[in-house]
Amino acid sequence: MKTLRDAGGGLLIATIGLLFLLGAGDMALGDLRNMGPGMLPTALSVVAIGAGLAIAVIEVLRGSGGAIGFDFRALVCVAVAIALYAVMLEAAGVVLTTIVAVFVLALARPQLRAAETLVVGIALSVFAWAVFVKGLGMPLSFLPDF
Amino acid sequence: MTDFLSGFATALQPVNLLYCFAGVILGNIVGVLPGIGAIAAISILLPLTFSLDPTTAVIMLAGVYYGAEYGGSIASILLNLPGTASNAITTLDGYPLARRGEAGLALLTAQISSFSGGTLGIVAMVVFSPLIVSFSLSFGPAEYFATLLLGLVAGASAIGAGPLKGIAMVAVGMLFGTVGLDLNSGYARFDLGIPNLLDGLSIVAVAMGLFGIPEVIANISASQSQEKPIAVNARAMYSAFRRLGTIVPSVLRGASVGGLLGPLPGAGPTISSFLAYSLERSTTRNPEEFGTGRINGVAAPEAANNAAAQTAFIPTMTLGIPGTPTMAIILGALMIHGISPGPQLVVDHPDLFWGLVASFWIGNVFLLMLNIPLIGVWARLVAVPRRFFFPVIVALVCIGVFGVSNSTFDIWMVLLMGVLGYVLRCFGFPPAPLLIGFVLGPMVEEYLRRALMISAGDYSYLFSSTTSIVIHCLTAGLLLWSILRGFRKKAPQPAG
Known part of the structure; x- marks a missing residue:
């Protein structure tokens, strides 16, 4: 077409x-x-x-068009993940935000590997906290402030 | 020459050595991994460098840039997938070599050629930068305006998608650049009542959104081919040393092509590597051997892209005019640190400029020493499933951009730019001209208005010196050439 x-x-x-x-x-x-x-x-x-x-x-x-490869599901998942960071990061802390965002990103793929995603989410959030909060002194908390 | 040697005093300071090393390792890693390029890596790293001294920051970011050229060839040779765009041509002869069991020879050729090309590029930078600086110190607003206009037109016409698309994207980029306080009148343009917009759009958010996010969206659901990269170890590389004699002329030709094209706005390493490869084919009596695994077909493009990666810094640092989007980001990094690149930078901050040039060579030595003994490690890295990288990129982008001004506003900006960049990419509009317009736009406006202020509104002032007339002629020629090229390309397929 x-x-x-x-x-x-x-x-x-x-x-x-x-x-x-x-x-x-x-x-x-x-x-x-x-x-x-x-x-x-x-x-x-x-x-x-x-x-x-x-x-x-x-x-x-x-009349010389090419095919458009548009991945709506991936676009929505990535956009929602970024929006989650914008909404949650300051209030909910690095760990919770990152784990939720990693799960949203995993929904872009055909099957969800729940255990793998959880491990990636935890490891990534600890890494991000170590680099940005401990290393660079950004004013973000590790876990939600209650 | 003495300036260059004194640069080593800066580059050899422990902190600079450390960040140079960190930069080239990171660059090598993103180069090895197909799908993540230097430009995404540099924009992600930008916030991390804000706490550093500007010299150290640029040394590290530059290391990522030329380090990626080294690493990119490894994926090209072992997996037939280019690590970065400028290593794409290396797959043609590199992968066949690896397939017939000579991966060690191909990798060694790529690394030695990269090092030689990079070194020759640095020599060119040492020789020509002072000449350009002494010439451009006499530039007034008219000459700067002419040079910036050349940069814009080159940025618009280099993408090969037709001049109209390039002009449209540059115009949008320049419009994004007008957001914020107008320096001449103090008028807040397009601020929508949001205080965050008074300083203009953050280059970090724009670059990350345009180059990082669309890459993630486009690749996140792709299933990875199960093809295993070809195994290789360091011993295979050592034993290949004595077979490198025939690549010397190829390396010299490739480095010349890359060194010449690198500084041209819009050309850069990718175009250099393609031209070097076709030049290499045309110099041999049996061009049909290319594509079947000739080491000259690996040597020439790898020397070219590394030479170009170094000489691309010449216009960026000496004139303040970035030729490629990556250079635009490095320029933006300097401006965030309160330093505006240009001839005055080389004169006022010789330690920064020459320290950077000296660090290039140190970084190239690091890369050579890293890649030959550790080739086994890099070869395994090629095989890591790429689905692990996408959440990492999104996290680094979002948290990193938050840190620029400790506000979530910039995360929303990344989202907007990312969606825009992805949609434009799907329509076949590459983002590079937009970023170049965004960076150069405010400078073009400033110099134009300053020139008109000096001449009391007389436009003939813009053409009042030989230099500016020559530059305007180049600009017009480039525009004409890209229009004609567009017609010629369409001719063979008139029905479409």
Whole structure:
């Protein structure tokens, strides 16, 4: 099946450009001789929108798409694991956060090896605590503070 | 030359020796492991270096970079899987050699060629850096703007995915770079009312998100082939020493290609190794022997990628213009330490610059001494199941980025950049131009606005010196070439 691979990326970039263009709306443009803070962001947004749309249009006209290998399950598992670190790390400490995150990451694979995952989680959390908290003095706790 | 020798005084300090050693070992390990590259390793290590002296920090990060070039050849030869992209070409002759029982010869060739290429690259750096510095000390804002623009265009056109994609990615990267306080007006751009954004997006979060996380997502569910790496021991390497006579010209050719291409923005070790291999094929009378296990086919690309890995530091350190994403991260590391690379760095901090150059050679010696006797250990490391690495990477990224400013905000930023990087990767948009735009963008804007301030808004000032005109011509030529190359590549398959 032919998919519009480049076009998807082009539209994504054009969208990012549009968001930045809207955000730059209330910045002073200045003029070319004396640029304001909004000049470069506005110009770059226009370039991003133009290039993104051009990529999309060219691919639609040529119809030359490639296959997209998109692993939704892996994306969700990794994203959730990172989000867990963001939410839990300060409150729940290094060990609990890391063990939970390692299990979430293990769900990305076809079968769950529970015992192996637990061992990896414990070893990794102790290692991370030794390096970052003991070694580098980061203000994180080992276990949740009750 | 005396500068270079005095650099050893810095590089031989115990703490610097220790971190140089740690850097090259780590680099060697991530090189040996297919799937984890130097760029991910360096961005993960960045937070760990904040507590170090800047010289020590850069010595270690640089060690990871060139160490990976050494280790990468081991996986290429023993497993037919390149450890890093720039060792991919080494599989062509390295793996056939190993298959017919000459793994020791192939590995020794790769290590000796890497060392020779690296050493020649360092010689080039010692000779040419002072020349570039004395030339660029006269640079004004116009010349800097021209050079930075060249770096941006090179970053956009080097990915080989067509100039439009490169320009789009560079523009997005530069937009990310505009977030935060505008230095000229004090206006907070795109801060969304979040105080963390006033300082701009953290380069650590952007680099980790774009290069580390998509790699994890793309490989985490892949089942690993059961193929066993070919067994080898150190004795097989020692006995191969006397058969290395024929590689000398290949090493010299490869190192020349790598040394010349390394400093060019956007070229780097990978392109150098491919060009060195095709040059090697064209110099022999029987090119059909390449691909069946010729040691020259291992020697030339390995000498090239190591020479390029060293000379890539020339523009980064002397002009402050990174040619590759890895160099952009090392530049970012220096800037976090309050040091802006450029000709002034070499003049003001000769101990940092020459200490770094001297540490390169010490690191290369370390790598040679490590890899030949310990080859058995590295060969076993190739066989470790890769599913163990992914949780380690995620943990190091998340906890490491937290430590940059002790705030979970940057973890969310990693998540955003990681998802964006993965989606763009699936659409066939490589992240390197985005990072180069992100690092160079704020500098381009600063020099452009400074130049216009000096000339009271007169744009002809940008073209007022021979140097800047020559650089702008190079930029235009590069852009034109990449557009033409795009057309030529599409020609043979018009129906798509």
